[in-house]
Amino acid sequence: MANGSLTHTFSDGIMPETGDILMFLLTVAWLLPLAGFVVEVYWLCYSHRLNKGAAYVAVACIGIGFLCSLTALLYWGNATKWAALSEPEHHAHSASHDAGHGEAGHSAEGHGEARHEHDAHAENADDHSHSPTPAPAKKYYTGTYYELARFSGLRVSLDWYIDSLTLVMFTMVTFIATCIHIFAIGYMHDELTEEYEDHEVHLHNGGHFSRPGRFHRFFAYLSLFSFSMLGIVLSGNIFQVFIFWELVGLSSYLLIGFYIERKSASTAANKAFIMNRVGDFGFLIGMMILWTSFGTFQFGDRTEGDHTHAGLFTMVRGQEGKLDVSEDGKEVYLQDAYGHRAEKNGKPLSISYMLLVAAGLGVFAGSIGKSAQFPLQTWLPDAMEGPTPVSALVHSATMVAAGVYLAARFYPVFTPEVLLGIAYIGCITLFIAATIALVVTDIKRVLAYSTISQLGYMMLAIGVAGWGAALFHLVTHAFFKSLMFLCSGSVIAGCHHVQDMSRMGGLRHKMNITAYTMLVGVIAIAGLAIPGTSIGLSGFYSKDAIVASALAYSELNPGHILLFIAPLVTAGITSFYMFRLWFLTFAGTPRDKHVYEHCHENPSIMTTPLLVLAVLAAGCAWGGEGGPLYRLIVDSETVPAAARVASVGAAKVILPSHDGHESDVHHVHSTAGTLALISAIIGMSLAYLLYVKKTIDPNQIRQQFSGVYDFLVDKWRFDSLYETMFVAPVHIVSAWCVSFDKGVLDPILHSAASLTVLTSKWDRAFDETFVDGLVNLVGTVTYNVGNSLKVIQTGRLRQYVMWIAVGVIVLFGALFTTIPK
Amino acid sequence: MGEVGLNAYLTVGAVLFVCGVVCMATKRNGIGVLMGVELVLNGANVNFVAFSRFTSLGLDGQTIALFVIVLAAAEAAVALAIALNFYNNHLTIDVDRGNELQG
């Protein structure tokens, strides 16, 4: 299956088949859900609708998948002797090394001294790090499943690409998916019926809509989603990413529109799919640029026979991870797998710098769509129409994070300009989403907006070169956000599908497990920690890292201070609205007696996943940036991300170096952490004052700032804006097109036709008058002549004789006159 | 007057012929018309015989003349029958009455 063209140049040798084994394990984990999907779709063909077996199949598939990925992770760890965890230093060194002379030629003058002192640090690092510093090495395995197509030189294939990031993502996704599958068994229990009455759908005859349950179908969709998501993670080339990108879009479409009879649900599904397509439009453009100027889609290098074809990353970054920019900064020379400039029949291959920027932005547009960044963020809140487990798995933990994953995976191709763009997009998104989350009362939508905002954090982190921080936050966020969504799901299930927080309150007495696991999640996302000590839940560490890189970035580029202010403020807002959510839901006194009385704690099949996830949400980031998780992630960090890089393009920015005790980030780390913590605590205490102590009445504020409030409630009026800006025009234009067909093209044809008819009419007239007339004329003339000659026919014998005689005479006379004698 | 030659006979024939024609053309009496026919035939006969006498036509001339005579007799018989019928139908033999063929 896999022509395992492995590329690994580890200094400490590994058995070459490592890659094959990893590939095998992950492939199994990847394809099992697909098999599950097929089984579950046709569940009714061989089992009963009320049978839970479909769910068990799904859980089994994804669970085995989790085990496979975990095994793969451990195997990889053994194979690399956990090098990733043990010695963090050589990254720093190589990084600073590169920063030192690698980018020297290109760095802006203004920061010369900064660089020098940095170099000095690099020397010290060299002294007290005893391990020899090997050349920066590729730490990935890649290979090809099979070729989709091959056009003379070009080649499109399905590949696999495995490094620590892949493994971490696999483990995380499969684990969370398993939890959520199990939770869903309980949550979707009421679908196990022949007559499911849907109270949200009103038929025209007034009654409620009722249908047979769709238990098996839900799990089929979940399995399909898991398959597609894992496909993204495993993809070895950007085209393949696009393929599964669309497939997760499809499964998300199916899951959002799971209640197909609800207009709102199907509309939301369409919205999600189409907005993703808008992003994919940019993605496609980016792919075109790459495809046309690089001629390959592959991430990693591919060895075929004795020749190694450079992958995208190598072509752009080369071996040392430097852009090979021409003097005028207009062209970027592509590099081959051997550290030279790639050449094609004599002349060096190159791509214009602006085109490279465009490609980066294009690919990032895909991420924007998928992880609901500004300006395509509006679909995610609507996506909450789907069942809550879906929101937990697809629209918080995994799929929306895929955008971040792609941005991170594609980091080597991004130029500083692109990164700047990413940073600002993330910055705007996180602020907008957080502000909207302040006023929403639907429990799931609060979480949705917080998701958008957190994704904004991650994007921002990538934009400010906080590569590791971004992925770090991605994983932690996946845990605590899925946890919170499941909690909210549990609440909704317990309260019989009431989602409005204003009708809840005091629920912690009724459902304490949910309440306290939720609290864990809230604290985690708020990034709270015990002041003084840097001991906190997962969110603390990851957000800490992000804010730190943001601060470092804004220090190096004072012009972009906003990139630090926004996340800092938003950290406070985040903790405010999260605690608001918790207080409104679980604390205080019940606002709606009816809801309160009927609500109940859920069975263990739903609470167990909560507990498990709670533990992980609390502890997955243990050790912060020294901890195993961060190490694992950063191990596959591409070299330049760790180094300080100066842009050579239009935007003069410097990317901070990090990771290591002397990096830019490290200097500002403690400061950033403190600031973030303070703002978080402020937010929390505000929420406490407003919603528990009631010292200030939120309603008063609401009335005072009614304009702002409405604006926020309207989600910054994005929907209406897009409605007027895009949807309506499209319908108008399409109406134009049709009327053009009906009003212009068809009439042309018709007039041509009628013209022909007219001509033929003329032709007929011509025939009937002229031609026929001629014939008739001949006839009549002959008749008249005969008629006039018949008087000669006297019938009188003697006259005839006379004529004969005369005739003879005339004849002869004529003869004699003519014939010469 | 010199040797009687071919032309003399031919002239006689011609005269006979012309008289016959004129007779046919002028006589209203059917019988008279028949006589004109006879005259014409005789004119022809004269010519035939004259040619058989003066040229190398030889016997053929006379033979044909003989046939002409015989046929003329036959013709006369039939013509008379016709004339009789004509008379029976019109109670006259004025050929000008027989103008049914007028167009």
Place this chain on the structure above:
Amino acid sequence: MIEQLLFYTFAILTCGGAVAVVATQNVVRMAFWLVVSLGSVAALFFLLHADFLGAAQLLIYVGGTVVLLVFGVMLTASGPYTTIKTSPAEGIIGAAVGIMLLLVLLSSIGGVDWVSVSGRLPSTPQSPFTADSVREAHAEESLVNSGSTKAKTDLAAVQQQGRTVRQLGLSFLGLRPDRNLKEGGANGLAPAYFLPFEIVSVHLLVVLIGAAYLARAKRRAVSEDRVSLD
């Protein structure tokens, strides 16, 4: 000399008779003049040494046809119709046309050089009859050997003697003693009149029967009409 005299006489009689036929109005007289004219034509035939033809002319015409005509006259001549006047205008026109026609004919007669024309005609072969053979020809001999064996005499001589009866008879029987079969006509066969003779005789028979039929049938029908009319 006499021959010329005779010729002119009969020629004048012929033409005069003919003109008289044209001129007279009374049918009976016309018949008389016709007899005159035809008779003198017969005389001209004799002058032309066509004795048998002349005889036939007298028999058939003067004896037969004219009698037939007279019969016709008698059958149809009831009162007013014996003389049907032609209008003088017609007479004049007829005369004019006749004269012109005559002129045309005469001019063409005069215009043709008959010698050269007769020279152009197939040259006259030796007549198969010798004098003696002619003499013997009177005796009743088999036509066959006479036709086949003895030849040699001049056609002119034969015509001088004017005895063409036998030859005509032979030619009607399909033999041409005056022509040499060996060097004969176009395709080695001399034209003979056996078949035409038969045809003509049959034709004559048919005509006579037809004529009789026509005359009889109608007559009775018409007479009945008459009776009914009276």
Place this chain on the structure above:
Amino acid sequence: MSPETLLTCIVFLPAVWAIPLVLFDAKAKDAMRYWGVLGTALTFALTLQLLMQFDSNKSGMQFKFDTPWISNWNVFFSLGVDGISLPLVVLTGFVCLLSMLASWSIEKNFKGYLMLFLILETGMMGVFLSLDFFLFYVFWEVMLLPMYFLIGIWGGPRREYAAIKFFLYTLAGSVLMLIAMLMFYFNSDRSFDLLELAKIAGGTSAGRSHVYGMSMQVAAFIMLFIGFAIKLPSFPFHTWLPDAHVEAPTPISMILAGVLLKMGGYGIIRIAFPLCPYGAQYAAYFLAALGVFSIIYGAFAAMAQTDFKRLVAYSSVSHMGYVLLGIAVWKIVDGKTVGREYWEMGLNAAMFQMIAHGISSTGMFFMVGVLYDRVHHRDINKFGGIAQVMPHYAGLAAVIFFAGLGLPGLCGFVGEVFSVLACWNFSPLLAIVAASGVILTAGYILWTMQRVYLGPEYKGPHPEALVEMNSRELAIGYTLVVTAILFGVLPHLLFDPMHGSIQALTQSLASSYETLYGAIQTSQLP
């Protein structure tokens, strides 16, 4: 069986098969149905046999054979198959079989219907297999007439109008084609042989070089292109398609969309480009722009439709735009072909798109037909909730429609994306516009699915008639779905046989254009 007989059988078996129908009793519908199915199935089997015998590694014509037909006009009965025509031949057999299976609902004068159907199949096979221009033209017309009657007799209420419209359009096109054909005939030494003509056009023929002048090439190309663009159909010539589709009975719509439209693309690839490289290059940008415009235009027009079939028809217009785009992305910089492999990719994509569209649009029309057979209306706004009453059908239909939407893993995706990817090398602007098509396509297809399949209840007439598909319809549906998935997941199954021929085509065209260009520079060319 020897290749010659094989090809001849593929072409003429259906027509011959139609003859015994005369003996059938007009009442014996089932007998005739099975007879027809048997015939089409046999033909399909023959095409598969051809596929077996075909050697994917060879690039040139295979099984080619000539038999003098009209000797004194130098017309040959010459058939042959290469990587470009092979997939289309197989597709024709496939689609014909399916639509014959879908013909169960035909009631009126079934015998005549079957005969015309089979003759039509012969015509289509002939078009794809003939290597002689004259023969090609003859088959083209042979295919045209039965279609006219099939629409005009068995069609819907406005069938006469639709049939006439179809006929006029196509006839106009074929007249232009005829003119062009004669131009080539008299400018070559009285030859109809397509391969020979192509050689002459490329100046690579023995002895003669550049006998076609530039102006003639351009003129001929334009005429040929219009002729084929009408069939394709491309933007200004597309208005016959919606009417024809709407009025035609379901199986005929399937054939119309599945095979007939492909003749346009096939003609452009097989005739218009090789015979006038200069003209093709001259008009390349215009073609690509037209294709892109058709993509966008068709999508927009489809979005505004309320008639289900009309919508699918316009989606066909949009999808065939990708074909035109993929064919036309031939980039020339002063005489040299730049990025030939991208053009090759585009051509491959165009071919793939033709096959994929042959599957997906056939499926779409079939799915529409299934609904129409039940409730006898096609007003999108009067549907809804179909997925509730016919879940199995809805599932299959969803797959087919997603294939049309260009979802990865289904056949529609590869053709569209590859042709768009290949386009950037030719013109970034066009590429961007074309790429925006993915949004619109998603828009109208999802919107349609929402209105038709989703929702709580069916709003139109005859709700009682909405019963799940029967086994025959299920067979058709599953065949289409499986094929769609197969080609979506393993596109190389389709690329492998095509690749060699298309590579050879692009190479020969590129080289011949270079020689032509040289001739132009040295002004040898009139």
